[in-house]
Amino acid sequence: MTRPLTNMGEKPMAWSWRFEDVAGEQVTVEDPVSELFPSRGDAESWLGENWRALSDAGVAQVTLLDGEDARYTMKLDDA
Structure with missing residues (x-):
């Protein structure tokens, strides 16, 4: 599977x-x-x-990663 490149064309984004x-x-x-x-x-x-399903499995929050860089954290609740 080919992953898109960053604007700089240097590293694949995942x-x-x-x-x-x-x-x-x-x-x-x-x-x-x-x-x-x-x-x-x-x-x-x-x-x-x-x-x-994540919340039911005991996950309280998730962090979105762009490669190894954290972009944001979000709590998993119904509120």
Whole structure:
């Protein structure tokens, strides 16, 4: 699978989610499994479809990563 290049054309971009507990510590869940996404929109759409299952699995918040760079953190709750 070919990933899009950044504006500089130097490194491939890969968007992903880091799952965290209430303290912000990384947690691992078996299902649903996050994947690498070619765009921010694809990653956000996936989260929109899976946030309840993540919350049910004990994930309190997620951080969107662009490669290794954190873009934002969002709590998973019904509020």
